[in-house]
Amino acid sequence: MPSNKQLHLDNRPEGEAKASNFKLVTTDTPALKDGEVLVRHHYLSLDPYMRGRMNDAKSYAQPQPLGQVMQGGTAGEVVESRNAKYAAGDKVVGFGGWQEYSVVAADQPGALRKVETTHVPLSHYLGAVGMPGVTAWYGLVNIIQAKAGQTIAVSAASGAVGSALGALAKARGCRAVGIAGGPDKCRYVTEELGFDACVDYKQHKDAGSLSKALKEACPDGIDGYFENVGGMVMDAVLLRMNAHGRIALCGMIAGYDGQPIPLTYPQLLLTNRLLLQGFIVSEHMEVWPEALKELGTLVATGKLRPRESVAQGLEASPESFLGMINGRNFCKQVVKLV
């Protein structure tokens, strides 16, 4: 069996996450038991939610255990199989973590699925046609319940979730408005992702100023909002929500390092009779088939062409992850291992 490089969570962040929180470990891959397959990871997925799990805090997910492989989505190829449903060469998506190989009990529900790579590049199954895409779909379809003609806004619009959100909103005849940090990201959001407008929050010192910019970008107000960030951005958007607006609360990355991110005017939730729903997509597995079908079609037909930010080699993962968390990178962040 091949030797296997892994990245473990060695210690928890105090405030900001650092590369020193991770530790590179080399192990042997164990021999396969009946029903198991050995997957060589071609890509591993880096996602903002992982930052939350690095903290030892009560949350919707268990914290990432110390001294174990960082958990995360992976796409790769079966190299050895003791499971009749899988053969060497199959392209598969799973949850193999930050390592080069994983041994998967492939009959466990949700552990592994085969994918086609003729119309959809393998790495996209970690982004637009994977968990981030389904996250956008669930928020837009089930929570926001977007309808043609509405204005839909999303924060972290240049990210994996935001880019899918924009394409899904446009496909429903909505005005899609992004919020992102910096002119490069905003240009990408409008020119490549096809959003109708994008507001650069970094140009604004406070929620009032950002809210004015949103007013220009959303002349008819905001009907649906997909929140990835929290803090000042959420305060600003709340000032622009229309009556009976709906908010899908997916992430609050502004608070992941422990910063206070109070909601300044919760009264707006009342006076505008807003709905707000926090969610985590893994609790809604029932929508995955329908969502993946639409997302796959959007990608295959070129209506959703998300860029990827690709780092090379397992060792590059920590810095690449920190870059994403701190907004230095954009697009969907993956690490290529082959």
Next chain:
Amino acid sequence: MPSNKQLHLDNRPEGEAKASNFKLVTTDTPALKDGEVLVRHHYLSLDPYMRGRMNDAKSYAQPQPLGQVMQGGTAGEVVESRNAKYAAGDKVVGFGGWQEYSVVAADQPGALRKVETTHVPLSHYLGAVGMPGVTAWYGLVNIIQAKAGQTIAVSAASGAVGSALGALAKARGCRAVGIAGGPDKCRYVTEELGFDACVDYKQHKDAGSLSKALKEACPDGIDGYFENVGGMVMDAVLLRMNAHGRIALCGMIAGYDGQPIPLTYPQLLLTNRLLLQGFIVSEHMEVWPEALKELGTLVATGKLRPRESVAQGLEASPESFLGMINGRNFCKQVVKLV
């Protein structure tokens, strides 16, 4: 036609509302036109939402206009009628405002309805079997979707909405937990209203301390929360909400004088995948018949026996209103005019 004493909003509060914001005016009641009825008000309703309308702020309702009769619910008797559907002596509930008489175009939808007073005292149509009761019903049934065995909490539990909420929750087999200010109110909530427990928020300096008290009162956490208050109380409850909990956001009286009432940890909405829905009951007229039927039955069968705080005479309205707003009075606040 009789002369008619009225209370107008004379000027808007700067910070706290004061008696001097109101002005007593005496006018003549105009002669009736075809279709109109003259109603003598027996009771007028004082409700927390009125404080919000005294401000000149964008909200779900238009501000109360200056120099006009304070708007509000009334219960009384038809004394003269030019409408075939109404006769002198009919007991009616409407929206006649802070005055002794009102002339009502009785064919306008929602303007007036006849009520029976054999099983339900007339004044209760302003409380348990009226707008506050329906408010509680909508929040509990349509937003919280309370189920047997769940723990349901409500702030301002001794008020008109809170008292109805408790009875409706108990009728559904829930554990009902109130939050109120002071030992007298808390005793009333448990001993007379039949809540399972009541927490006195005035015994606590901060949300953390209040949250610990809530933990004792809600050993299985809180599944549904009906919010009338906001501020520290909401922060404390959020710390106790169970995963997938549901919050009906009805009022935030803690902020009515313009105090900041930030939500300290909005992250809890995400990590516990909470649903929060702001609402105003007048936008949901479709539920009124079903809600009033249940509430009327609860009152007629003695399962909901809300006390009333009754002031005498129109002139007593401002002080009575301010007493309610500032938490000095409790129960449903009405003014008796006959």
